[in-house]
Amino acid sequence: MEQEYWKWPESSWTSKEIDWKSAKAVTAGVDVGTTGTQAAIMCDEKLFGYANIHTGGSFKKSAKIAVEKAMGASGMALTDIRGIMGTGAGGRNVEFAGGFMDGVRCQGRGARFLYGPEVHTVVDLGGQSCTAIRLYDWDRVWDFMMNDKCATGIGRNIEFMCDMLQVPIQEIGPMSLEVETDPEPVATSCYCFADTETMGLFGRPEYRSAPLTENEVYAKYLFAVAWRCLSTIGKLQPMDVGDIRIHYPELGFTGGLAKNPGITKRIERELKITALTSEYDPQLAGAIGAALLAPAETDRRQRQ
Amino acid sequence: MTTVGIDMGVENIKIVVLRDEKIIGRGKARSGGAKRLAAAKAVYESALKEAGLREDQVEKVFVTGKGKFDVESMAGDIITEPVTAAKAAEFLSPGATCVFNIGADETMALTLNKDARITEMVINEKCAAGVGNFIRNMARRLELTQEEMGAVPPKAKDGPAVSDGCIVFGELDALNLMNKDVPPEEIASAVLFTAVIRASTVIKDLTEPNFEKVTLLGGLTQNKAFVTALKSWLDLEFVIPDEAEYAPALGAALLAAGWGVKPYIEPASAVS
CATH class of the missing domain: 3.30.420.40 (ATPase, nucleotide binding domain)
Structure with missing residues (x-):
C-alpha cells in the first residue's frame, strides 16, 4: 500500500461533561464541502460534538456519517436535535436538515464563535472557494x-x-x-x-x-x-x-x-497583520455557524 | 548491446532494459517532485535485478520525459519526448503514419513519413494540459477506481456533461453534478468524455494528417473506457502495442542502442 500523501487527518470529538438531555436547545450544523465535510452539535451555544471527515463520492452519505460521528456514543439521535442547518457547496444534500444557508453567513457567525467578538474580517480558505467576509460589530455580514x-x-x-x-x-x-x-x-x-x-x-x-x-x-x-x-x-x-x-x-x-x-x-x-488564533479547529467554522444560526432561522421560517 | 531507457513522467517513472532488441527488464514507480531522482535510482536497480544484470554491464542510458533533467547524472544523453515516441512507434508498429501519445500531463500527436521521420508535431495548448491527471484526480474524488469509471460508457448526448474548457472548469462542473446527486458512475462517464474531447483537439490540430496507421501510446492506453470513447469520438482505428505505456522509455533505449538510426539526408528542396 503506497502512502497517501494527500490525506489530511480526520477528527471527531464528543463532550463527556455536557449533559445534552438537560440542555434547552440542541442544534446542529453540517458543512458539506467539496473536499471535507464537517458537522457540529451545539448545546445552548456550547460545542457538544464535532466531526471533520473527507467528502466521499456521495455528498448525502458524507453528511450522514459526519453527524453520526459528531453524536458519537452520547446516545443522541437525529430526532433529539431541534434545528439542523446545512451549508457549504454541497449543503443542499443534507437530507435530514431543516434548511440550507449560504456559506458566507455561516462562516461569519462561526468565526465570531471561534475568534470572539473582535474579529471583523474573516477569510474562508476552503477546498473549493476563497471567500473574504467583513462583519459589522454585531453578527451580520457587511461585505x-x-x-x-x-x-x-x-x-x-x-x-x-x-x-x-x-x-x-x-x-x-x-x-x-x-x-x-x-x-x-x-x-x-x-x-x-x-x-x-x-x-x-x-x-x-x-x-x-x-x-x-x-x-x-x-x-x-x-x-x-x-x-x-x-x-x-x-x-x-x-x-x-x-x-x-x-x-x-x-x-x-x-x-x-x-x-x-x-x-x-x-x-x-x-x-502586514497578525491573524487571530483559536483553540478550535478553524475548519469547523462553517458547521458551528450553521448550528448557531439554525434555531433562529427555523423559527423565522415557521412564522412565515 | 545492453541499453536502458528511462522515461521520467510527471506521474510515473518507466524504465526499460533492452538487449539486442529484446526487453529483458522493466520497472515502474510513482514519480513525484523532489523524490524523482531517488525514485528513478531505486526503480533502475530493480529493473536491472529483473534483467539479471550489474550496473557496469549497461552500456548506455538515455532519458526522456518531463523530468529528464533531474537524472542528468545517470544519463548518457537526454532525448526529447517526440523523438522517443516516434522511435518506439517505428519499433512497435512498423509503418505507423501517425503517433498519438496521451500521458498524465501532455498530449502529443505526430505525423511520420515513410522513413519514420517526424514531419509534423502538435502538443496540447496550455489549457488542455493534464488529461491523465484529471482522470486520476476525479477517480479519487468520486471514490471509484479507473476501471470502475468506465462502467457507464461515455456518450456524446443525453447525459450529464462537464465543461471541456480546462480541468479547473471540468472539475467544478463535476462537483456541481455531485451536488445534484447524480450517480458517480454517470459523472465518471462525463469526465471521461470531456477528457476525450480535450485530447482529440490535439490530433485534430494536425495540418497534414495521415491516419492510415495511427499508433496510440502513453499511460492512458491502459484505461479501456477512455480508449473506446476516443475511438468512437474520432472515428479512427488505433494500433495499441502491448508496450504502449513503456513506449517512450523503449524509444530511448532503442536510440541508445543506435537502432534504426539512418544517416540524415538533406531534403531536396533544401539543397537548392
Missing part, C-alpha cells in the same frame, strides 16, 4: 467577496499536488516557509497552469546555475495560492471611506487551508 471563476479549487488542488509531488499535506506549508527569501510565485491565474509549471520546476536547465531547492518549489507554488486569495481579499470595500484606507483589522482565517501556514503566513505578511 463579502468570492474568488474569480479561474481561481476556484485551490484547496482541492493542494491535495492533488501533494499526491503528485509526494509530500505529506501537513508538511508542505512549514517546509515552504524554510526559505531565505520568498521566490516569485508560479502562474497565478488558475491551478491548471500552476500545476504544470510546478511539476516542471525540478531540475530545469534554466535553474542549473542556481537550482531551486525542494522548499523553494513549494514556496513558489503556495505563494501562487496565497496570491489568488489576496486578490479576493483586496476586493473588499475599504474600511475608512473618508481618507480611503484599506486595512484588515482583527482578521481570522477559517476553512481547511487556515491550517496551512504556507498560505496564512504569506497572506499575513502581505497584509
Whole structure:
C-alpha cells in the first residue's frame, strides 16, 4: 500500500461533561464541502460534538456519517436535535436538515464563535472557494467577496499536488516557509497552469546555475495560492471611506487551508497583520455557524 | 548491446532494459517532485535485478520525459519526448503514419513519413494540459477506481456533461453534478468524455494528417473506457502495442542502442 500523501487527518470529538438531555436547545450544523465535510452539535451555544471527515463520492452519505460521528456514543439521535442547518457547496444534500444557508453567513457567525467578538474580517480558505467576509460589530455580514471563476479549487488542488509531488499535506506549508527569501510565485491565474509549471520546476536547465531547492518549489507554488486569495481579499470595500484606507483589522482565517501556514503566513505578511488564533479547529467554522444560526432561522421560517 | 531507457513522467517513472532488441527488464514507480531522482535510482536497480544484470554491464542510458533533467547524472544523453515516441512507434508498429501519445500531463500527436521521420508535431495548448491527471484526480474524488469509471460508457448526448474548457472548469462542473446527486458512475462517464474531447483537439490540430496507421501510446492506453470513447469520438482505428505505456522509455533505449538510426539526408528542396 503506497502512502497517501494527500490525506489530511480526520477528527471527531464528543463532550463527556455536557449533559445534552438537560440542555434547552440542541442544534446542529453540517458543512458539506467539496473536499471535507464537517458537522457540529451545539448545546445552548456550547460545542457538544464535532466531526471533520473527507467528502466521499456521495455528498448525502458524507453528511450522514459526519453527524453520526459528531453524536458519537452520547446516545443522541437525529430526532433529539431541534434545528439542523446545512451549508457549504454541497449543503443542499443534507437530507435530514431543516434548511440550507449560504456559506458566507455561516462562516461569519462561526468565526465570531471561534475568534470572539473582535474579529471583523474573516477569510474562508476552503477546498473549493476563497471567500473574504467583513462583519459589522454585531453578527451580520457587511461585505463579502468570492474568488474569480479561474481561481476556484485551490484547496482541492493542494491535495492533488501533494499526491503528485509526494509530500505529506501537513508538511508542505512549514517546509515552504524554510526559505531565505520568498521566490516569485508560479502562474497565478488558475491551478491548471500552476500545476504544470510546478511539476516542471525540478531540475530545469534554466535553474542549473542556481537550482531551486525542494522548499523553494513549494514556496513558489503556495505563494501562487496565497496570491489568488489576496486578490479576493483586496476586493473588499475599504474600511475608512473618508481618507480611503484599506486595512484588515482583527482578521481570522477559517476553512481547511487556515491550517496551512504556507498560505496564512504569506497572506499575513502581505497584509502586514497578525491573524487571530483559536483553540478550535478553524475548519469547523462553517458547521458551528450553521448550528448557531439554525434555531433562529427555523423559527423565522415557521412564522412565515 | 545492453541499453536502458528511462522515461521520467510527471506521474510515473518507466524504465526499460533492452538487449539486442529484446526487453529483458522493466520497472515502474510513482514519480513525484523532489523524490524523482531517488525514485528513478531505486526503480533502475530493480529493473536491472529483473534483467539479471550489474550496473557496469549497461552500456548506455538515455532519458526522456518531463523530468529528464533531474537524472542528468545517470544519463548518457537526454532525448526529447517526440523523438522517443516516434522511435518506439517505428519499433512497435512498423509503418505507423501517425503517433498519438496521451500521458498524465501532455498530449502529443505526430505525423511520420515513410522513413519514420517526424514531419509534423502538435502538443496540447496550455489549457488542455493534464488529461491523465484529471482522470486520476476525479477517480479519487468520486471514490471509484479507473476501471470502475468506465462502467457507464461515455456518450456524446443525453447525459450529464462537464465543461471541456480546462480541468479547473471540468472539475467544478463535476462537483456541481455531485451536488445534484447524480450517480458517480454517470459523472465518471462525463469526465471521461470531456477528457476525450480535450485530447482529440490535439490530433485534430494536425495540418497534414495521415491516419492510415495511427499508433496510440502513453499511460492512458491502459484505461479501456477512455480508449473506446476516443475511438468512437474520432472515428479512427488505433494500433495499441502491448508496450504502449513503456513506449517512450523503449524509444530511448532503442536510440541508445543506435537502432534504426539512418544517416540524415538533406531534403531536396533544401539543397537548392
